[in-house]
Amino acid sequence: MNISDPTETFRQEARELLDELEAGLLDLEQDPSNTDLVNSTFRALHTIKGSGAMFGFTAVAEFVHEFETAFDQVRKGQTQANAALIGVALDAKDHIHLLIETPDARISGGDVILANLRAIVNGETSAPQAPMAEPEPEPVSAKSAEPAPKAEKTIWRLDFYLPSDALIYGTNPVLLLEELAEIGPATITALTDRVPDLAVLDPETPHIGWRVDIDADDPTAAIDDVFLFLRNNMELSLVQLNATDLLAQEAETAEEPVAAELEDQPGPAAAPTTPQSPAPRAKSAAATDTAERTAASSLRVPAERLDELMDRVGELVIAQARLSQIAGLSSDTALKTIAEELERLSSGLRDTTMGIRMVPIGTLFSRFRRLIHDLSGELGKPIEFITTGEDTELDKTMIERLADPLVHLIRNSIDHGLESADKRAAAGKPAKGVVRLSAVYSGAEVAISITDDGAGLDAARIRAKAEENGLITPDTKLTDQELYHLIFAPGFSTAKEVTSLSGRGVGMDVVKRTIDGLRGTIDVTSRPGEGSTMTLRLPLTLAIIDGMLVRVGKGRYTIPLAAVEECVELPEGIEAHAKGRNFLDIRGALVPYLRLREVFGTKGESEPHQKVVIVSSGEGRVGLVVDQIIGNNQTVIKQLSKLHSGIKSFSGATILGDGSVALILDTAHLVAAGQGYVDRNLTGRAA
Template sequence: MSANLDPIATFRVEANELLERIEQGLLDLSKRPADRGLVDDVFRSLHTLKGSGAMFGFDALAAFTHHCETAFDRVRKGEVAATQNLISAVLAAQDHMRNLIEGGSPDQEATGRALLEHIEREVSAASGPTAVAITPSQWRIRFGLPPNALANGCNPLALLAEMRELGECSIAADISAVPHLTTLVPSECFIVWEVQLLTDQPRSAIEDVFMFIIDDMELDIQKVEEDKVSDVAREAPASPTAAAQAQTPTANPQPPNIDGRQTSKSGDSVRVPAERLDELMDRVGELVIAQSRLSQIAAASLDLNLRAVSEDIERLSSELRDTMMVLRMVPVGTLFGRFRRLVHDLARDTGKTIELTTDGEATEVDKTVIERLADPLVHLVRNAVDHGLESPEQRRAIGKPEAGQVRLAARQSGGEVIISISDDGRGIDRARVRERGEAQGLISAGAQLSDQELLQIIFQPGFSTAQTVTNLSGRGVGMDVVKRTIDALRGSIDISSRPGNGSDVSLRIPLTLAIIDGLLVRVGTGRYVIPLSAVEECLALSVEEDLRSRGRSFISLRDSLVPFLRLRELFQTGTQPELHQKVVVISTGTERVGLVVDQIIGDHQTVIKAMSKLHEDIAMFSGATILGDGSVALILDVVHLVAAGQQEEAQLRAAE
């Protein structure tokens, strides 16, 4: 374990995981309020959060969570029904817990009191004849802590206090193992406690008291009414080092499962800060550049040993790059899970009935991409609910199911991930979009626009079709955020809408923003990189075909016409075309375009470098890379070039 690992930072990470578990459990419970397993899951997570908060000095969090746990315990006992209002109240309390973890606010005490009063009101309202009488049981518990428990922050008095909360209990201390004063080590624990407990809680609730140290202590639990057979005694581990690692607060244990126990040993996985992965990714990128330089030197040398070493380094750097890319990939499901709460709150605020479905959660994307997609997806989901879905009354009147559908889906296509947000609402009113676009000066009156161009207006800054400003929409900033973020990710947005049958917005995002496989080409005296995932095929362009296509810019490819762009003219290189030009056919989705280049140099592992502030607005390029000889090659923006080619094709067809 790293000596500089901040235990508070570790606690915050794991506490946020517990809060996510609580939130998902509550959202599931809102659909299945009679599921006792879900109730137990939420209760155990609250209990774990309370205990770990107290251990790390978050007293306000521990006290607030204790009151929430106490209220939810009544649901666990069957005394209170898990109503929608009670679940919403606990969800609001969960938001306050997150705020307390992050540092709180000046009015946190007043906010906490108001939330607890709200929960208490809902508990009182939910109390009724659903209560289930549970006969208390007598338990005999004997436990001894590991010798280093006190040094590692475990307070036995706190454990005894938690058992008192479970029911009536009597406690006796066995001090027979305490050594003579001359050999006593004050920081070690020698006392064994015997507890007689009368409680209506199950055995698991007793075990939960010791969940942080249960694997390293001696614990014997007996139910008195039974045959007094001892529970499985848990001995301290044979290795003192292992015990110390399990007890040290700065250690980073695996998060507990829904039963509150460790699911795996610490060696099965290691938590690594995201910034360390970023640093490692930078080092791998530099290694790839150095390897490219070495390959170039070896190719020009007659030394066979140098060539052999160069090939080994190339193989190892490629494997390291692939391994590093896998480490950075996270499933889209980690992003989709956040929207269950958003949809729950939107349904409450709008009075609409909404069902959220997800598909393709296992699709993996670079973690940096995932982080930057959160805000755009929030705006798109809110827009679908506010502008797209009708009210339950309107849906019934037109023969639709009362519950509106919002669907999030993800799939991989080549080097892209396509994330779509669709709904079955009213669709986009194109006449209203044009009217508002003309009123706001975004389009000229009577301008001829394709359907896609018209729909893309909703992403313009300041555009909104809302009649009034609400807490959901009307200011014209949400969809603008979507457009700017997707552009920054070198992605594209496709939108379709069917009047009366909903809309679909698809985000096309590159898998990674760090290292890609590219096709290195030459245009004039400059070299450029085309992302290999977008390349379909390469063709030769003879002088005759080049002359024949002047003014048309089309090539025939297997009985279909594909528009192409002459990069020499587009980049204004000032050079003459070479005799043996090549056409690189690229695509995004179903759209294709050819790029005429002078030479195809070959594959190239491309480390993406951001453009400078002076050049970041040049739409034709998405970044730059350093070649083996130290020169710079620009990375072509495939989405922009395909769009330019398709626009040129439309203009030529219109002219004909």
């Protein structure tokens, strides 16, 4: 039986709340007067504090409590959110993250952060907070059983009963009472009028109610904060008592023990509150049922289980393909019917499983807002960050592996692309630079673009640096696209000096290797003085794709169907070994083609009536000459071993219906090879 660790569950939920907190703070910096943002940020803090205390993270609860107290002045409108406050609040968020992830480590700096936070808040607040005043708590806190109230004393009486599912979902009544006691001097009494007989008592239902008499000016807002996530489903009443009411109540309380001794059984009269009518209880139960249904509508599942499920679905697809092949060779109608039904079911299961693995790319985009914020302050460049296409979905594995490449590209755009405010003003641009991050579907691919409105790539400087590093010779002729791609070479950098952000030439190399590993491509476009765009083109998933099965000699290969544009027949009379000048006229456009027999070293004579499969990658196209096109199939991708990882023509392998293995062609590499034929041919003609 797999029992989840409650501490790890808290950490997972805390990470989500911290992400929500960071997003709220960054939004608040742009819109300081937005009360909804302030309230959502405060709710995130309140939840982290309560959950942290419940799971034993006392350091987290104490730190967040101080954080919450300082931020409460913003929520009450006593101070305004500004850049300085947001900066310290983000530091506090990072400190909370460290306290949660490494609870046993000694983490310093929290006191300094809180001191800075209080200094910023108090520096903008003319009136001191109410808890700072000490005159009244002095007589109330004196060690006395029941201090006599003053004539002008004001007491607020709070009676509440928690929802029936409060204990099940982790609510701790003791922590709630402690928070209420922090509002002001309080007297707490348990209300036991609803405790049932032991035979029918449910230990997971909070039968006890609570009466809290609070000495405070107006605790309404503070009480709302305490019951922030319970108010809609609980019973709560708050009334103000004057001195006369308080004296009468104290007299009544003093007589209660005598009455209890005279009676055989304590009746409802012992409870000072008037019970609620059954109607509100029924309404509360209905609300609880709704909340339970809402909570059950989503389920947290470890990523490893999804990976395992995807592997099982892949094996099912392979088994189904084998069954379909056997059924196709058989005359048994019943077998063919079962094979068709299984194919339908496995196809639906495949689509559903892949849908579960798909994650909105907005979850990745939101991480970079903090990066932009910090880099803007570090480099002194005001930056506007714009994102579009957050709802575009991508395989979760792709999302995880894309984080580092996008960080490198964004840092590169800000450090190298965007000019300083002075230079932008001299060029007639707004002082604030713009970085855009977008995602769109492009067939069976997703195109992710990072665009800036900076100075653009300096082609002359790139070429000079490439010649200096020995990547090209002075007489090498390159297109702009090829020249721009030199920035992805290992060790390449045009930075004049090494800084904390750039200059060592390792970032873009990491980007290229990661995107290649994801079977993706990178397009680079740039206009001097207007900016640059880096576009990553990635397949939707790395698990199962639709493929076209072809034969070359006795070997069978799979071409990703998303890369296939069309299929044509190879015209007769074309010389079989016209190396370097292999072109086809496809509706007026010259398309280079590769004979896969030559590429793979296949022995034997070429077969008549060969076919050409036109594939594309980015803006390039190439024709692949094969002996036979067998048909389309669902391809379960298996990664090649480390021993074969250096073979660039293949991106993986798949198991066919008869149990044999077919290699999956790397269309991006083959298209690049075909473009090499074009370049050599044009160079030869120019010579």
